[in-house]
Amino acid sequence: xxxxxxxxxxxxxxxxxxxxxxxxxxxxxxxxxxxxxxxxxxxxxxxxxxxxxxxxxxxxxxxxxxxxxxxxxxxxxxxxxxxxxxxxxxxxxxxxxxxxxxxxxxxxxxxxxxxxxxxxxxxxxxxxxxxxxxxxxxxxxxxxxxxxxxxxxxxxxxxxxxxxxxxxxxxxxxxxxxxxxxxxxxxxxxxxxxxxxxxxxxxxxxxxxxxxxxxxxxxxxxxxxxxxxxxxxxxxxxxxxxxxxxxxxxxxxxxxxxxxxxxxxxxxxxxxxxxxxxxxxxxxxxxxxxxxxxxxxxxxxxxxxxxxxxxxxxxxxxxxxxxxxxxxxxxxxxxxxxxxxxxxxxxxxxxxxxxxxxxxxxxxxxxxxx
Numbered sequence: 608x609x610x611x612x613x614x615x616x617x618x619x620x621x622x623x624x625x626x627x628x629x630x631x632x633x634x635x636x637x638x639x640x641x642x643x644x645x646x647x648x649x650x651x652x653x654x655x656x657x658x659x660x661x662x663x664x665x666x667x668x669x670x671x672x673x674x675x676x677x678x679x680x681x682x683x684x685x686x687x688x689x690x691x692x693x694x695x696x697x698x699x700x701x702x703x704x705x706x707x708x709x710x711x712x713x714x715x716x717x718x719x720x721x722x723x724x725x726x727x728x729x730x731x732x733x734x735x736x737x738x739x740x741x742x743x744x745x746x747x748x749x750x751x752x753x754x755x756x757x758x759x760x761x762x763x764x765x766x767x768x769x770x771x772x773x774x775x776x777x778x779x780x781x782x783x784x785x786x787x788x789x790x791x792x793x794x795x796x797x798x799x800x801x802x803x804x805x806x807x808x809x810x811x812x813x814x815x816x817x818x819x820x821x822x823x824x825x826x827x828x829x830x831x832x833x834x835x836x837x838x839x840x841x842x843x844x845x846x847x848x849x850x851x852x853x854x855x856x857x858x859x860x861x862x863x864x865x866x867x868x869x870x871x872x873x874x875x876x877x878x879x880x881x882x883x884x885x886x887x888x889x890x891x892x893x894x895x896x897x898x899x900x901x902x903x904x905x906x907x908x909x910x911x912x913x914x915x916x917x918x919x920x921x922x923x924x925x926x927x928x929x930x931x932x933x934x935x936x937x938x939x940x941x942x943x944x945x946x947x948x949x950x951x952x953x954x955x956x957x958x959x960x961x962x963x964x965x966x967x968x969x970x971x972x973x974x975x976x977x
Contacts, residue, residue: 608673608699610644612664614689614709619820620662621683623841624653626813627660628679636723639676642697643721644669652724653679658810659727663840675718677705685714729844731828731835734800738779740825740838742794744818746781747811749792749968752937754808755785762850766811769803778967782855788934789855790941792968804829805848814843859971860959863950865923867896871947873917875939881905881913882932891929891975896921905932928954929977938970
């Protein structure tokens with residue numbers, strides 16, 4: 608096996624591989640990346656057994672075909688430190704030694720034979736759905752903030768993707784909740800059959816980094832327990848979470864008629880300032896809401912208190928309510944509109960937050976008892 612390839616082309620691919628391979632793995636082969644030369648192209652494969660990442664590089668000079676696996680982290684680290692646009696020359700010297708030469712550098716990397724590398728059947732019977740790359744990325748970004756970290760309820764550790772209908776139009780909707788807050792975002796798609804599934808957290812974050820870096824056409828295809836995303840020559844295949852997502856519509860308030868409108872940027876900045884008085888951010892932020900302003904305050908037994916007032920409009924009488932400051936900041940930071948519309952009922956019921964610039968997204972947050 609012998610080939611040469613441009614450093615920048617290979618580095619881009621290895622960058623995505625880093626998010627997939629496990630750094631601390633009991634199986635050494637899973638820390639490795641598979642390099643395969645065949646049919647005039649270089650294939651790159653990485654997996655942690657739950658997610659598989661594939662990429663193909665056509666811009667490669669092949670002397671001899673072949674394949675091997677070597678440490679993904681070490682190869683990535685070397686390439687990052689080699690100057691941009693350099694030519695990389697690889698040659699497999701023996702079954703467990705890969706030579707890499709570039710400019711004045713010369714490395715010998717240890718390899719593991721490809722026989723140990725997991726093989727996967729790539730069979731997807733489901734209908735292939737084309738998605739708008741940037742809109743799907745937006746959907747993931749808006750919902751991933753509410754993914755739970757609670758391993759006892761594993762079915763909340765991802766985004767629930769399912770079809771919804773409104774006004775005779777079909778939407779692909781993503782929902783995530785950690786039972787303290789909930790995010791929902793939808794994008795309109797052509798009429799399709801798609802079986803609901805829960806996309807695991809790690810896959811969501813990996814997909815976000817892929818979508819942010821490429822503008823290739825995105826397609827999605829699912830089978831019974833797996834889902835495949837294709838972006839040009841890249842493919843990301845993931846297991847889905849086995850479990851039933853709760854009926855989230857039950858917690859979305861429909862009768863919250865007290866409307867608070869605040870400027871989004873001012874609101875986020877103000878919470879960040881008053882919350883900086885609390886070291887562990889455990890203390891909630893109190894909102895004393897009046898007709899034309901909101902008084903924000905954080906009171907920490909250990910480090911003092913912070914208070915600030917910002918202009919706002921409120922459609923009801925005064926109301927006091929408290930929230931986890933981090934949850935509020937996460938949600939408010941995803942709002943596209945210059946104003947935040949907060950629908951309240953009382954100081955203990957769930958609160959609905961809407962984005963006037965994105966009618967297909969909303970958030971629900973539970974107040975804190977302080």
